[in-house]
């Protein structure tokens with residue numbers, strides 16, 4: 001076991017050394033991207049399964065790289081997280097999403113919340129509550145129109161911390177969604193102690209919903225759990241009519257996914273809100 005431990009350590013330092021220069025390079029690029037305004041937000045609607053109404057918009061960050069084009073957050077968020085650049089990037093995301101939603105509300109297009117993703121590090125920053133309050137004040141957005149999405153994994157790292165923080169956010173009137181639910185390691189008894197608004201069923205369970213009886217069982221259990229705790233349940237990554245039908249049968253209230261809409265530029269999201277209003 002000792003031998004194995006040493007080997008592991010060596011591999012770790014080696015790959016860390018290799019990564020250091022790459023990390024620095026990417027860190028510099030991300031830093032410049034922030035200064036040059038290369039980040040943008042895409043908005044993906046959350047839709048009521050029964051009425052087809054848009055019930056919310058999730059803001060998803062993209063890096064519009066001059067040569068590479070749109071870079072997925074799955075690629076750069078982990079690096080931003082590791083280098084700490086997630087703080088200024090995350091603040092930009094929060095400000096931009098709140099500002100956009102306030103603009104939609106003022107033009108009569110929206111009375112729905114915008115959802116913003118928080119990484120682990122953002123969630124654990126000591127002045128998160130003040131930062132959120134400040135952004136709401138600056139943009140003029142009422143707290144009821146903001147949802148913060150935190151992953152199940154982040155929430156379970158330190159449940160006492162999470163409970164305290166979520167209660168402070170709740171007192172401000174900001175709603176919380178537990179993201180990627182089912183992929184982490186939840187102690188279910190803690191769920192009832194967190195003031196949550198929404199459970200989001202992870203896409204991995206929705207993907208094979210129509211072929212995998214086990215995934216139907218999981219989805220059914222998560223939906224029942226959510227309802228038992230008086231939470232809104234959203235299924236992520238709905239791509240097909242069959243998945244939609246299955247989720248409807250399971251009594252899930254909201255869906256998000258390519259079946260209804262891909263994440264949209266702010267212009268296209270505005271057009272969608274206009275069309276929905278005219279219907």
Ligand code: C2E
Nearest residue numbers: 060061072073074093117118119237238239256257258263
């Ligand atoms: P997430 O929060 O679970 O977001 C859902 C992801 O699934 C998004 O990927 C979305 O574009 C994608 N998606 C939505 N519907 C479908 C579908 O029907 N099929 C498939 N195959 N995919 C679908 P995206 O935008 O690439 O974001 C990936 C992850 O990056 C997000 O996962 C979230 O964890 C993180 N992320 C995105 N934006 C931000 C941000 O502003 N801040 C932080 N901290 N993390 C972010």
Ligand code: CA
Nearest residue numbers: 058117149179
């Ligand atoms: Ca999310």
Ligand code: CA
Nearest residue numbers: 180202203236
């Ligand atoms: Ca997910």
Ligand code: CA
Nearest residue numbers: 197230231232
């Ligand atoms: Ca409720």
